Amino acid sequence: MTTNLLASELKLPCGALIKNRIGKSAMSENMGTKDYKSNSFLNTLYKRWANGGSGLLITGNIMIDHTALGEPNNVVFEKDSIDTNLKEWAKAGTQNNTHLWAQINHPGKQSPNFLSKEPVSPSAIGYGSPLNKMFNKPRALTEKEIYNIIESFAYAAKVSKDNGFTGVQIHGAHGYLVSQFLSPLHNQRTDQWGGTIENRMRFVSQIYKAIRKEVGNQFPVSIKLNSADFQKGGFTQEESMAVVQHLSEQGMDLIEISGGTYEAQAMTGRPKEIKESTRKREAYFLEYCEDVRKVVKTPLMLTGGFRSLKSMNDALNSGACDMIGLARSIALDPEFPNKLLKGDNNVESKVKPLSTGLKFLDNIIPLEIVWYTEQLKMMSKGENPKPNRSPLKSAVNTILEIGVQSMKKVRA
Numbered sequence: 001m002t003t004n005l006l007a008s009e010l011k012l013p014c015g016a017l018i019k020n021r022i023g024k025s026a027m028s029e030n031m032g033t034k035d036y037k038s039n040s041f042l043n044t045l046y047k048r049w050a051n052g053g054s055g056l057l058i059t060g061n062i063m064i065d066h067t068a069l070g071e072p073n074n075v076v077f078e079k080d081s082i083d084t085n086l087k088e089w090a091k092a093g094t095q096n097n098t099h100l101w102a103q104i105n106h107p108g109k110q111s112p113n114f115l116s117k118e119p120v121s122p123s124a125i126g127y128g129s130p131l132n133k134m135f136n137k138p139r140a141l142t143e144k145e146i147y148n149i150i151e152s153f154a155y156a157a158k159v160s161k162d163n164g165f166t167g168v169q170i171h172g173a174h175g176y177l178v179s180q181f182l183s184p185l186h187n188q189r190t191d192q193w194g195g196t197i198e199n200r201m202r203f204v205s206q207i208y209k210a211i212r213k214e215v216g217n218q219f220p221v222s223i224k225l226n227s228a229d230f231q232k233g234g235f236t237q238e239e240s241m242a243v244v245q246h247l248s249e250q251g252m253d254l255i256e257i258s259g260g261t262y263e264a265q266a267m268t269g270r271p272k273e274i275k276e277s278t279r280k281r282e283a284y285f286l287e288y289c290e291d292v293r294k295v296v297k298t299p300l301m302l303t304g305g306f307r308s309l310k311s312m313n314d315a316l317n318s319g320a321c322d323m324i325g326l327a328r329s330i331a332l333d334p335e336f337p338n339k340l341l342k343g344d345n346n347v348e349s350k351v352k353p354l355s356t357g358l359k360f361l362d363n364i365i366p367l368e369i370v371w372y373t374e375q376l377k378m379m380s381k382g383e384n385p386k387p388n389r390s391p392l393k394s395a396v397n398t399i400l401e402i403g404v405q406s407m408k409k410v411r412a
């Protein structure tokens with residue numbers, strides 16, 4: 001019998017200890033209050049997960065500015081906002097010696113048109129079809145605004161630390177603002193923030209430095225980064241590798257590897273982006289992670305596609321990564337980490353391909369997101385997830401919800 005490496009602890013460069021190698025990857029809960037605060041629903045959900053066995057829980061993306069939201073019910077950490085529940089949320093998520101890290105994010109132009117009339121981005125480049133129906137054309141950020149956003153990331157990290165979260169993660173993946181800066185398709189600036197990869201990574205590098213200055217050297221700081229954007233002319237694996245090397249040298253504690261954007265949804269293993277043979281092997285970004293391992297010593301968390309204990313232990317055993325990131329499996333079964341930690345190779349993830357049965361609906365609704373968000377909502381009310389819930393029902397609910405949101409006043 002091979003050792004269950006999943007159950008071994010991990011020491012990060014900052015000195016923090018994670019009790020095992022399972023990290024719950026970020027899943028946007030979309031359940032904050034109307035004024036962007038956390039609440040008892042989040043406390044219930046994270047208490048459940050903290051008792052589920054993961055060594056690390058990363059929150060769903062928390063925004064750093066309420067005028068730039070990725071979803072209507074995001075929680076926001078920003079100046080002049082007091083969230084009296086935050087300490088309770090942190091307490092719930094750190095039970096059972098669990099790390100709880102806040103994932104902090106700015107959506108840039110990936111802010112839906114019913115939330116942002118004119119979103120911001122490195123350059124004033126809108127999306128092509130069909131995303132242009134969902135997101136308005138952005139305007140280019142001024143330098144002053146860029147510096148303000150860097151400071152806002154640092155402030156959000158301070159809020160996290162002050163309230164009992166045990167680390168932070170910069171969302172640098174999936175086409176949000178940091179990822180927009182890194183992409184030559186979306187960042188066509190001609191100043192110090194655009195052009196060469198050194199210039200395009202200046203934004204994330206400065207965010208990291210500003211956060212580190214705020215939280216000190218003993219507090220875990222992480223980033224979720226794309227292996228690539230899976231788009232012609234977009235952020236490539238070579239460029240991603242350069243960013244990984246740079247951030248490692250700066251002292252990043254953990255780099256989580258993912259991939260894709262809303263335009264090319266590799267992160268959830270969509271067949272268009274991820275080959276069937278890769279999905280069968282699980283771990284969509286394993287090969288890239290193996291390449292990264294050859295050039296950096298920074299702890300790596302690999303996320304996307306892991307379903308079986310064997311694949312997880314194989315990846316850890318090979319040395320390709322140091323932590324296994326799990327999202328959807330833990331949304332459907334909060335006890336999944338505890339089961340894996342017992343070392344039973346027959347434990348199965350409940351994740352299955354989703355379809356409404358109607359091709360046109362499958363194409364227009366981000367089903368993976370909406371169906372799983374409903375599972376999180378059930379857990380936040382103290383109920384169990386329902387793996388047999390109808391995807392069609394979720395799609396219809398979403399259409400109704402978007403209709404209501406669109407009818408409400410559009411925020412600037």
Ligand SMILES: Cc1cc2nc3c(=O)[nH]c(=O)nc-3n(C[C@H](O)[C@H](O)[C@H](O)COP(=O)(O)O)c2cc1C
Binds near residue numbers: 025103306
């Ligand atoms: C409902 C849902 C919400 C998500 N929200 C986020 C998020 O806020 N931040 C993030 O980095 N990734 C987010 N993701 C992506 C996951 O963290 C993860 O990368 C992806 O689901 C692949 O991992 P899995 O195969 O274990 O599910 C989300 C995924 C789902 C299904």
